[in-house]
Amino acid sequence: MQKIAMLLALFTLSLFCPPAMPAKAQAEEERVLRVGFDKRLPPLSYVDKNGEAAGFDIELIRSMDSLRGYQIEYVPLDWEDTVAWLTEGKLDVVVGMKYTSTRDTLFDFSDSYLTAADALVVPAAAREISAINDLRGKVVAIQRDDAGIAQLENIRGGKRLVAFSQPDALDMLFLGRADVFLGNRWTAEYVLEGTGRQQDYRIRTGLIPPSDYAFAVREGNYELVNKLNEGLARLHQNGKYEQLYSQYLETYGSFAIDWWRKLVYGLLIVMGIVVVVLAGSFFWNSRLQKAVRRQTAALADSFAFQTTVLNSVDNGILSFDREGKITLINHAAQKLLGKMEKDAQTSVWDCLPQLPIRQALQMGDGHMLEGELHLGDGTGRIVHYYLAALSNGAGQQVGGILCLQDRTEQKHLQARLIAQEKMRALGELVAGIAHEIRNPLTAIKTFAELLPKKLNDERFRRELVEHVPEEVARMDRIIEDLLDYSREKPMQRKRENLRELVQSVLGLFAKRLDSERIQVVLEPGLDVDVFVDRDRIKQVLINLLLNAIEAMAHAKDRCLTFSVLPRDGQTVCLAIADSGSGIGEQELLHLFQPFYTTKSQGIGLGLYLSQKIMHEHGGEIDVQSEPGAGTTFFLTFAKGGTGDEHLNH
Structure with missing residues (x-):
């Protein structure tokens, strides 16, 4: 009876208490996978406005069927913290780590899922950086603990300005604290587009060897590496990888071919229209040129009366056609430029090659250029010119008109007055500078007189080394400023x-x-x-x-x-x-x-x-x-x- 009672008790207990789960199965069900990522590396990895992990790297992890059964916990960190936490065992996986031989000794890497080279972001006006060696002497903004720092260590004279994230490094470039940014191309494009600075900066690629991006795990965790590799292979097979790449990075995959084909067809149609328009423009321009030549001939007939009037003017006046041939010239201009036969059809280019004639013709009516030039005939004469385009009654441009004024004597007189004024000003400068130089000379003289007596005095030597160079530099500044005043430098x-x-x-x-x-x-x-x-x-x-x-x-x-x-x-x-x-x-x-x-x-x-x-x-x-x-x-x-x-x- 006692055995029967024990059996009944055990049967009742089994009804209310389910059998215990095997320890191994329970451990697998409760496995937590801590995934660390750079929280400020858009569009690869970042924290969105809802506080959730997002980005290309994050979506790759989320889409892997091989990681089902894991409870995935995403840990946003600064990049250098992700590397440190993985080393200390606080993380199981770090996404988006560049493969290097040094890191390979510390971690195990999955298969590469991206291969890309770091890009350089420079101001649009900077044209001197065309190779990696051009970074010599430049201040380069870069993310702390970035693998690209190794590239900069081989450049002599290069300076690094490190930041906690790549957007912070770009901000240093925007503020002018750095000359160039080195980092991820996609992140640079993302930040430039977000701040509206695409036109102010250029992205240079192809200057740095490409690197492989992969998932990094702790050394020896081969089981997790195999699951990650298996997940990447399935994403490539089912097309999910290409979809994510196109969504976050750029158009990729076969589904974009149709779009490109349509674009090419559209460009061909546009080119055909352009060819037709150009052909029509060519024939139309030919007709316009013939009309211009007819109007020019009619205009030349009316110049006879104007020539008589122009010859009574002291200023030199001449006109020329679009080819530069002189069509009208008065006596004053002939005297300035030398005797010329009208039948020889002398060109204004030959007489005054330094004139900006092409620019005047391009400016059209209502605009005038003026300036001074030397005739270059050995006489040293200086003339002031007024240059403008010339149009006929129909508003068609037929050439240009030039007015010349001989200002040689005026310039010589002006130069003499300037020289006199400058000599007077220099006298005042020299009188004032004598007092400025006397003070540092007195200090230097005092040290020189005390030198034989106090040569062994350490305090005296220290003050000598400190003060004498300062006084010499002060005199040098005074003299340099005086020379800047007295020297003539051409204006550019x-x-x-x-x-x-x-x-x-x-x-x-x-x-x-x-x-x-x-x-x-x-x-x-x-x-x-x-x-x-x-x-x-x-x-x-x-x-x-x-x-x-x-x-x-x-x-x-x-x-x-x-x-x-x-x-x-x-x-x-x-x-x-x-x-x-x-x-x-x-x-x-x-x-x-x-x-x-x-x-x-x-x-x-x-x-x-x-x-x-x-x-x-x-x-x-x-x-x-x-x-x-x-x-x-x-x-x-x-x-x-x-x-x-x-x-x-």
Whole structure:
């Protein structure tokens, strides 16, 4: 009876308690797969606006049938943390790791699922980087612990600026703290498109050998590597890989062929239309040329009366056709250019090859070019010219007209007056510079006299090494500024973008501006072209920027603003405002005088030379300031436009 009772008890217990699951099966059901990824590497891996893991690498993991049965936990980290956590065993898988021989000794890698080379992102205006060796001397922004750092270690003189993520590294490039970005091409395109900077920067590829991207696991975890390889193979077989590649990266796979075929057909149709239009344009232009020749002949008949009038004018006047053949010339022009027979059909190109005739013909009616040139006939004569296109009564351009004024005597007189004024100014400069040089010479003389007595004095030697080079450098600066005033340098004026010019100067002081917590504001109106000598205007901007930094040394709120004020259509006014201590009324009266300075280490030629440079450009420099209310300098430039280059000749 006792055995029967025990059997009944066991039977009842089995009804209410299910059999225990095998330990191995239970462990497999509860297996957790911790997947680490770079949380800021779009479109490969990132955290979306809902806080979920997303990206091409993440979707590959999610789509793998071979990982069913695993509870996948996605861990967003900075890239260097993902590598460290995988090394310490806190992660099971890291997605998107570049294969290197060094990392192969630490981890096991799956089969490669991407092969791509890192790209270089450079400003659109930079054309000097065409090879990896061109990074010598450049500041390269790169992600911390990126495999591409090994490429930079082989470049002499290269400097690295590391960031926690590739978008942060791109921000360093946008702020001007770096010259170039090195990193993932897809991430660079994603960030440039998101910030609207596609036109400001270029992506250079093919300069760096490609690398393989794969899944990395802890050393010896062959079971997980096999499952990952099996999942990748199935994704390729069922077409899921191509779909994800096209969705996140670029058009890929056979399903895009139809789209490309349609595009090619469309281009062929467009090319056919263009050919027809060009053929029609050719025949139409032929008819127009015949009409122009007829009108030119009719116009030549009417020049007889005009010739009599023109011969009574002191200025030289001549006209020419579109081929440059002179059709009309008065006596004054013949005297300037030498005797010419009209029957010889002398060309204006032969007489005055330095004239911008082609540009004048391209500008059309309503525009005129003017400037000065040397005749080049050995007499040293200087003429001022006015050049414009010439049209007939039907509005058709038939050539051009040129007016010449002999300004040789006027220029010689002007040169003598300038020389006299410069000699007077140089006398004032020399008188003022004597006092500036006497102070450093006195210090050097004192050290030289004490040298025999205190040669063994360590403190004396230390002060000698410290102060004498400073005084010599001070004299060198004074003399160099004086030479800059006295030397004649040819002007090299051309169109420059004002924003790019300001940013190039700010880049020289980026570290100092950041260390002194100075906020720089660039107003939108700076995107305008000006006609300047780039190096000389940079010297003006550097002088004003240094003055502004020193003026804000003790200010609570430090802000430097660059803006363009509304003016007429021919000039541009750049306003540079600081929030510094300001300038008193009496100081403003002497601000641009040579050797006037309120600085203990200043020479007093900075603003004087800045004013001289602006006057050489035909511009102005003005200032408004009040003590305690900051200072604003105004620079007025000629606006850049068609034909500016010849206005300077």
